[in-house]
Amino acid sequence: MSVEHNAVPADEGQQLEALYRDLDAADLRPLWNITEQLLTPEPRPRAVPWLWPATTMRPLAERAIRLVPVERGGERRVLSLTNPGLGGRPYAAGTLWGALQCLGPRESAPAHRHSPGAIRFVLEGEGVWTTVDGDACDMRPGDLVLTPGGCWHDHANGGDSAMFWFDGLDLPMVEALDAIFFEAYPDLQQRVEGQHNRSETAHAGTPAAERFTAGQVEEALDPAPSPLLVYRWSETSARLAELLAEGGGPMASLEFTNPRSGASVLPTLACGAHRVARGGSVPVQRSGNTVYVVFQGTGTSVIDGRHFDWQTGDMFVVPSWSVAEHHSEGQADLFSLSDSPVLRALGVYRERVLAEPQAVTSVFGAS
Ligand code: GTQ
Numbered sequence: 001m002s003v004e005h006n007a008v009p010a011d012e013g014q015q016l017e018a019l020y021r022d023l024d025a026a027d028l029r030p031l032w033n034i035t036e037q038l039l040t041p042e043p044r045p046r047a048v049p050w051l052w053p054a055t056t057m058r059p060l061a062e063r064a065i066r067l068v069p070v071e072r073g074g075e076r077r078v079l080s081l082t083n084p085g086l087g088g089r090p091y092a093a094g095t096l097w098g099a100l101q102c103l104g105p106r107e108s109a110p111a112h113r114h115s116p117g118a119i120r121f122v123l124e125g126e127g128v129w130t131t132v133d134g135d136a137c138d139m140r141p142g143d144l145v146l147t148p149g150g151c152w153h154d155h156a157n158g159g160d161s162a163m164f165w166f167d168g169l170d171l172p173m174v175e176a177l178d179a180i181f182f183e184a185y186p187d188l189q190q191r192v193e194g195q196h197n198r199s200e201t202a203h204a205g206t207p208a209a210e211r212f213t214a215g216q217v218e219e220a221l222d223p224a225p226s227p228l229l230v231y232r233w234s235e236t237s238a239r240l241a242e243l244l245a246e247g248g249g250p251m252a253s254l255e256f257t258n259p260r261s262g263a264s265v266l267p268t269l270a271c272g273a274h275r276v277a278r279g280g281s282v283p284v285q286r287s288g289n290t291v292y293v294v295f296q297g298t299g300t301s302v303i304d305g306r307h308f309d310w311q312t313g314d315m316f317v318v319p320s321w322s323v324a325e326h327h328s329e330g331q332a333d334l335f336s337l338s339d340s341p342v343l344r345a346l347g348v349y350r351e352r353v354l355a356e357p358q359a360v361t362s363v364f365g366a367s
């Protein structure tokens with residue numbers, strides 16, 4: 001919105017024009033012309049609500065397995081969720097990297113480390129382990145595996161089937177902070193130290209209440225990542241079943257938590273699991289972005305009035321401050337990744353529950 005200057009005398013008008021010209025030449029911008037686009041009443045994310053269907057992604061991943069080897073340099077066979085609102089940047093939302101990663105039978109992805117932190121949520125397959133600083137973490141469908149920033153990690157498929165999983169990283173946040181560091185490990189793979197799943201064994205006695213928090217968002221903050229690197233689906237599912245029974249509601253949510261502090265699993269990333277039973281959730285707005293992965297089942301989400309049908313393996317994004325609600329006719333399980341710990345740490349997290357379900361104004365995918 002530009003300020004009107006019609007009333008100024010002609011020579012003053014010329015002086016003003018000269019001022020703007022000289023400001024531009026001096027690499028200065030007058031705030032008064034851009035205030036309203038900078039200080040918006042509410043978040044105005046450039047990312048749009050979007051969904052990537054498994055039926056589209058899966059065959060493309062299979063073609064990539066046949067055509068593209070996993071090598072040093074490229075490092076990973078990963079298809080990044082590219083939000084069409086972000087002008088071609090390979091991010092699911094302004095703050096979150098989300099992707100589908102796959103490894104064919106007997107393949108491995110080389111060891112490296114980087115400042116961005118990552119989480120893996122396993123969709124399908126068996127026989128893969130991710131080694132994190134020497135600790136080989138076996139991956140099975142529904143498991144959450146952490147590779148905190150700065151830890152060496154490589155993925156190895158010791159089995160005879162392809163494996164597919166969701167990757168979530170804080171890459172866009174670390175990039176925005178101009179703090180990306182990357183380093184290749186001297187060898188293709190790390191040596192596995194001792195038994196597999198050492199972090200899991202070390203925390204075997206930790207009660208479920210210290211690994212899963214009921215509800216959507218943690219209170220505690222911790223600049224350190226969780227020392228427990230693996231959260232098994234059998235335990236997540238059992239906790240969701242309990243929460244659903246206790247709450248009696250149509251949707252139960254938990255957050256995976258650092259057993260040492262009760263904070264999110266990584267300092268920058270929060271992971272959640274949600275069981276949507278017959279019915280669904282109330283509409284909610286949150287500051288910060290969320291990526292959802294459909295682990296199993298079918299359902300519908302309404303995001304800013306747009307209706308998204310989803311099924312097993314689909315991934316979708318709820319951008320900051322979008323109104324979102326989730327429904328299922330049967331029972332469905334969703335995994336979620338969000339940047340909420342960062343917003344909380346900075347004091348800019350907000351949440352609002354709406355009383356009324358949204359009116360549906362459009363249907364995603366309908367032409
Ligand atoms: O598996 O190490 O999706 O480094 C993006 C960057 C996965 C990985 C991604 C990575 C990885």
Ligand code: FE2
Nearest residue numbers: 112114118153
């Ligand atoms: Fe990596």
